Amino acid sequence: MVRFVLFRLLQSLIALAILSVVVFVLARATGDPLHMILPMNASAEDYANARAYLGLDRPYLQQYLSFVGRAVTGDFGTSIRARRPVIELLQERLPNSLKLAAFAMAVSLAIAFPLGVMAAVHKGTGVDRAAQIVAVLGQSLPTFWVAIVLVEFVSGRLQWLPAGGADGLASYVLPGFTLGWFVVAGMMRLLRSGMLEVLDSEYVKLARLKGVAERRVVWVHALKNALIPVVTFAGIYFAILVTTAIVVETVFAWPGLGRLAYDGITSRDFPVIQAVVLVTAILVAAVNLCVDCVYALIDPRIRYAR
Amino acid sequence: MNITRRIIVLSLLVLAGTASPVWAQAKSELTIALSSFSAETVDPALQGHNVKYYLSLMFDYLVGVTPDGQPSQQGGLASKWENSADHKRWTFHLRKGVKFHDGTEMTSDDVKFSLQRAMSKRSTTGYAGPLRTLIADIETPAPDRLVIVTKEPTLIIPTYLSRSLSTEGMVLPKKYIEANGDDAFARKPVGTGPYKFVEQVVGSHIKMTAVDSHWRIGVPKYKNVTFKLVPEETTRIALLRRGEVDVADVSRERVKELEKDGFPVHMRKEEALIHVWWILGPDGRTPPTNDKRVREALNLAIDRNEIAQSIFGGYAEPAAIPMGLSWSFKDVGFKVTPDLAYAYDPARAKKLLADAGLAGGFTQDVYAFQLPGFAEGKAFAEAIAGYWEKIGVKSRLIPVDYPAFRKQWVDRKAPGAVGYYNVANRDWIGAYAFLEKQGYTPSKLNDTVNDPEVDGMLSQVLRQTDRDKINALMRNVYTRLRSEHHGVPVVFVHSPYAASKTLGKWNPGSVMYDLFLDELARR
Numbered sequence: 069m070v071r072f073v074l075f076r077l078l079q080s081l082i083a084l085a086i087l088s089v090v091v092f093v094l095a096r097a098t099g100d101p102l103h104m105i106l107p108m109n110a111s112a113e114d115y116a117n118a119r120a121y122l123g124l125d126r127p128y129l130q131q132y133l134s135f136v137g138r139a140v141t142g143d144f145g146t147s148i149r150a151r152r153p154v155i156e157l158l159q160e161r162l163p164n165s166l167k168l169a170a171f172a173m174a175v176s177l178a179i180a181f182p183l184g185v186m187a188a189v190h191k192g193t194g195v196d197r198a199a200q201i202v203a204v205l206g207q208s209l210p211t212f213w214v215a216i217v218l219v220e221f222v223s224g225r226l227q228w229l230p231a232g233g234a235d236g237l238a239s240y241v242l243p244g245f246t247l248g249w250f251v252v253a254g255m256m257r258l259l260r261s262g263m264l265e266v267l268d269s270e271y272v273k274l275a276r277l278k279g280v281a282e283r284r285v286v287w288v289h290a291l292k293n294a295l296i297p298v299v300t301f302a303g304i305y306f307a308i309l310v311t312t313a314i315v316v317e318t319v320f321a322w323p324g325l326g327r328l329a330y331d332g333i334t335s336r337d338f339p340v341i342q343a344v345v346l347v348t349a350i351l352v353a354a355v356n357l358c359v360d361c362v363y364a365l366i367d368p369r370i371r372y373a374r
Numbered sequence: 375m376n377i378t379r380r381i382i383v384l385s386l387l388v389l390a391g392t393a394s395p396v397w398a399q400a401k402s403e404l405t406i407a408l409s410s411f412s413a414e415t416v417d418p419a420l421q422g423h424n425v426k427y428y429l430s431l432m433f434d435y436l437v438g439v440t441p442d443g444q445p446s447q448q449g450g451l452a453s454k455w456e457n458s459a460d461h462k463r464w465t466f467h468l469r470k471g472v473k474f475h476d477g478t479e480m481t482s483d484d485v486k487f488s489l490q491r492a493m494s495k496r497s498t499t500g501y502a503g504p505l506r507t508l509i510a511d512i513e514t515p516a517p518d519r520l521v522i523v524t525k526e527p528t529l530i531i532p533t534y535l536s537r538s539l540s541t542e543g544m545v546l547p548k549k550y551i552e553a554n555g556d557d558a559f560a561r562k563p564v565g566t567g568p569y570k571f572v573e574q575v576v577g578s579h580i581k582m583t584a585v586d587s588h589w590r591i592g593v594p595k596y597k598n599v600t601f602k603l604v605p606e607e608t609t610r611i612a613l614l615r616r617g618e619v620d621v622a623d624v625s626r627e628r629v630k631e632l633e634k635d636g637f638p639v640h641m642r643k644e645e646a647l648i649h650v651w652w653i654l655g656p657d658g659r660t661p662p663t664n665d666k667r668v669r670e671a672l673n674l675a676i677d678r679n680e681i682a683q684s685i686f687g688g689y690a691e692p693a694a695i696p697m698g699l700s701w702s703f704k705d706v707g708f709k710v711t712p713d714l715a716y717a718y719d720p721a722r723a724k725k726l727l728a729d730a731g732l733a734g735g736f737t738q739d740v741y742a743f744q745l746p747g748f749a750e751g752k753a754f755a756e757a758i759a760g761y762w763e764k765i766g767v768k769s770r771l772i773p774v775d776y777p778a779f780r781k782q783w784v785d786r787k788a789p790g791a792v793g794y795y796n797v798a799n800r801d802w803i804g805a806y807a808f809l810e811k812q813g814y815t816p817s818k819l820n821d822t823v824n825d826p827e828v829d830g831m832l833s834q835v836l837r838q839t840d841r842d843k844i845n846a847l848m849r850n851v852y853t854r855l856r857s858e859h860h861g862v863p864v865v866f867v868h869s870p871y872a873a874s875k876t877l878g879k880w881n882p883g884s885v886m887y888d889l890f891l892d893e894l895a896r897r
Contacts, residue, residue: 103780105413105421111503111811112819117495150414150576151560157576216608224612231612232604234578321604323578331577335413336777 069365076360080353084346088139091345092132092338101148101336122148135342144343149335154343157328162310162347164234165317165324169309171240172248173302180252184259184298188267189286199256206253215246215319232321243320247313251305258301262294269293300359307355311348404596404894407604407619410746414576414603417560418541419497424746424798426541426887428580428601431895433544433565434590436466436485437536441883441890443701443801445536449590451480451545451566452520461527461839468518472589474547475570482514487548489522492541496556500540501807508836527839533803538885568594568892578603584895594895607749611872620874621891625749626687629870638873640882642889644700645869646747646796647693650758650862651822652738653782655789658815658824662736663790669859671726675765676758677718682865685750685757689868692716696861697813697823698852699797701884702805706848714856716863723765735766739791741779742771747869748796755794758864784819796867800886802848806835809851813860823860 102110102118110118119125123134138145144154179202187199222242223231230239266272267290275285314326325344332340411428413421418429438449447454452466472480492499493506508528513521522531535543545566551559563571568591569582580601584594602619604610610622614637624632629639652663662668678692693700694715703710727733742755752773759769769792782788797808813823814832831847831854838844855861871882871889883890 099775099777099781101777103777103784106498110498110819111817114498114503115819118498121496147576151417151420152576160575161577216606219606219608219612224608224615227616230618231616232606232609233602233618319606319609321578321602321606321609323575327577334775 073357073361076357080357083353084349087349088136088342088346089132091342092128092135095336095338095341096128099336101338104335105149135339139343139346144346145339147332147337147340149331149337149340154339157340158325158343158347161323161325161328164322165310165313165326168234168240168243168247168313168317168322168324169306171244172251172309173306175244175248176251176255176305177302179248180255180259180298183252184256185263185286185291187256187260188263191264196260199260203253203256206249206251209249211246211250212315212319214249215243215316218242218246219319232319234322239320243313243316243322246320247309247316251302251309254305255298255301259294259298262297263290266290266294300362303355303359307352310351402597404599404621404891405602405619406600406889406891407602407610407613407622409603409605409607409610409623411580411601411603412746414574414580415560416563416571416574416580417556418544418546419491419494419499420560421498421541424887426537427889427891428582429541429544430537430567430888430890431569431582431599431892432563432567432571433541433546434472434567435535435537435543436545437532437543438590439537439885441881441885441893443538443883443885445532445538450536450543451485455532457529457531461529462524464522464524464531466520466522468520469589470518472566474550474566475564475585476547476550478547478549480545480547480566481517482520483517484548485520485545486512486514487551488544488546489535489542491546491551492544499542501534501542504807504810504836505534505542526837528836529839529841529844530803530806530836533801537888538801539804539807568895569599572598591892591896593897595897596895599891599895614872614874617874620877621880621889622872623747624870624872626689626867626870629687629689629872632872636875638875638877640871640873640880641689642869642871642882642884644691644799644866646798646867647697647699648690648748648754648794648864648867649693649697649797650792650794650864651696652861653788653791653793654786654821654824656786660789662730662732663738665730666858667726667730668732669862671723671730671765672762672767673716673859673862674719674723674726675767676716676761676862676864678716678865679718681754681757685754686865686867689870690865691868693863693866694856695852696855696859696863697797697809698855698863699799699805699808700866701799702802702848703852705802706845708849708852720761720765727765727767733766735768737768737770738762739788740769740771741782741788741791741793742773743776743779745776745796748867751794754864758792758862794864798886799866799884802845804886806832806848810836813851813855823855825854825858825860828854828860 102115106114106118135145142155146152147154147157150157183199183202187196190196219231222228229241233239272285272290275289311325313324314330316322317324317326318330328340329344332344412424415421415425418433435450436452438446440446440449451469451472453469455464455466457464468482468485474480489512493502493509508524508526509522510525511523513523515521524531533539547564550564568588569584572581572583574580582599584597587593604613607625611624611628613619614622633639682688682690682692692715694710727735740755740759742752744751755771759771762769779793782791783793810832811817811820813828815821815824815829828851831851835844835847838847873880880894881890
């Protein structure tokens with residue numbers, strides 16, 4: 069098991085090293101950040117001064133080595149746009165993204181679980197069809213559109229909930245629901261198909277024959293066994309929710325990692341882009357590693373089959 | 375009531391409690407939601423004029439201005455100023471007893487330090503370059519007196535250090551910065567303005583709290599002022615409707631709806647000129663736009679009234695002078711007579727193209743991008759491309775973001791291609807500074823004109839000390855830019871700011887990138 073974990077860790081480190089080169093090169097290929105921070109009437113001298121001050125006049129290799137050397141100690145440099153250490157910006161934003169993702173995941177679980185189970189138990193009925201519609205809408209309606217509609221009507225017209233910001237529990241509801249709905253669809257379908265398979269299994273039939281109450285058969289015996297793929301899915305999706313909420317964070321003015329990435333990209337803020345991509349990759353790699361380890365613990369064949 | 379219902383009811387009660395509209399609270403807060411904070415730095419030396427709207431609350435300028443942009447001896451830290459007979463020594467008399475937010479008294483040492491910092495190589499402010507060229511020495515003969523010595527006779531020093539231009543005139547605390555360092559100052563700035571810094575969360579908000587009493591405002595009306603960064607307009611409007619913000623910048627197309635719903639909309643009239651130009655090649659203009667007739671044809675092909683109505687919802691006025699900023703016209707006595715306006719005349723445009731040997735038209739690249747305060751950017755690019763198509767000029771629209779376009783422009787890698795900008799309107803000195811960069815060949819990087827006659831006149835403005843002669847030079851520059859069609863001035867756009875129903879009277883003024891929100895704080 070230790071060898072397995074070390075091997076996967078090594079794979080993750082190689083992936084991160086390659087990613088650091090890719091993001092370093094791509095960030096610089098898209099333009100010059102000085103065009104954003106210097107005023108339109110800046111002279112060639114202003115450009116030269118700013119380039120030297122920000123260290124952008126050094127050879128690319130030197131810049132890359134400096135970036136990697138500092139990144140391994142947690143120092144991602146200084147934001148070109150905000151002129152603050154990037155690590156401070158990450159410390160401000162990452163917790164907000166984690167909290168929003170946790171809320172969205174809780175919403176998803178709260179909706180997907182009853183829907184998925186009910187759809188499986190009442191297969192082919194109106195309940196099943198309604199659950200399928202929820203799933204289809206969740207996956208097909210563009211997140212941007214859902215977010216705008218919620219802001220316009222629930223917040224702007226009905227004035228029930230805050231439209232933006234991260235102040236208090238109420239401000240989580242609209243962005244959390246918008247972010248979570250997409251996940252509901254996948255989770256609900258996974259749970260439904262898992263439940264259908266389990267409900268048809270021999271041990272469930274035996275439980276019924278033994279006279280166990282139907283509610284207990286469904287919610288205890290069947291659900292427990294249908295949960296394994298859903299838990300895996302939820303784990304991976306949590307990392308995705310943290311790292312891909314750009315649209316939701318922008319519409320709801322949520323100060324998270326997605327907005328930081330978006331602002332970094334639009335202003336060619338290399339240190340921020342590099343840091344966000346690396347942190348995102350570390351997060352995803354860590355979650356994947358955990359999932360792999362859990363799988364390996366559950367099913368020893370995975371350990372030996374690598 | 376079963377347990378599920380209880381949980382639902384309790385949850386709704388908790389949400390209702392936490393989500394009650396802010397207008398229920400006492401209004402000692404002023405909250406402004408904006409689509410962009412620009413660079414989001416709170417150090418005046420690290421950004422130029424486009425961050426003035428929040429910095430102007432924390433810092434005072436050496437020279438104040440009225441909301442309509444006139445220098446004011448009441449509005450700045452200098453209560454009066456005078457120049458020597460040779461216009462090379464400018465003496466500023468400073469107010470006594472003005473204190474920074476950390477309790478230290480503001481003196482001429484602070485002003486000198488601030489100016490040197492604004493001119494340092496680290497500075498990225500709008501006009502650091504010209505000040506470096508111009509200023510020879512700064513003397514501090516007394517704590518309340520500062521003398522600026524220039525290399526050349528000039529009239530522009532007070533304006534360059536005033537609130538009407540960029541951030542170079544903001545006065546910073548020398549001792550605080552020297553003791554704590556630039557980075558600490560950029561995290562927790564200290565000024566002499568009516569509001570002191572509380573907190574900044576980059577990408578989210580900037581919070582300030584009122585000083586007990588300010589030399590200019592008195593006791594500020596609002597205890598706290600918060601600027602919220604809200605990129606999405608629907609969200610800004612929803613926040614306004616819920617009473618969570620008091621001022622929000624909105625697009626021109628939402629103005630009528632908001633006014634109908636009773637929200638006052640304050641217009642910054644002619645806030646920006648939507649100006650179109652052709653990128654120069656390494657040696658200047660390239661065919662076919664090196665032909666004056668072609669440039670005129672491209673101007674005549676555009677129906678400015680229709681653009682004002684259809685793209686800008688009627689909140690725009692046709693423009694007539696390439697690079698001509700209307701707030702400067704009155705300063706220099708320039709009048710836009712009816713004969714200067716570009717008529718919409720596609721027939722004459724076609725004839726001009728035929729005269730230039732281009733009866734079959736030609737093809738050009740048009741970069742399409744959006745800019746802060748100019749959400750209509752791409753629609754605008756499509757519209758002008760459509761007008762040019764009608765006279766046989768095929769336009770290839772290239773969707774990019776602004777930094778990508780700017781690289782093409784300053785690197786001169788796409789000669790003859792078309793770009794545009796919403797150039798902030800400004801007074802004569804600001805207009806001169808703009809022309810000196812974008813219409814002056816020696817500036818190289820940003821030049822879009824390349825005309826020796828314009829260069830000759832602009833080079834005289836800075837050295838001229840007779841205001842009448844400066845005015846004549848500026849008028850002649852405008853006349854030349856118009857007669858040579860050095861660009862396509864399309865419209866002046868009005869910028870709307872929606873306010874809460876309880877905000878009261880507010881004059882957002884007509885100073886570049888300044889909303890005069892401190893005037894709202896005056897009791």
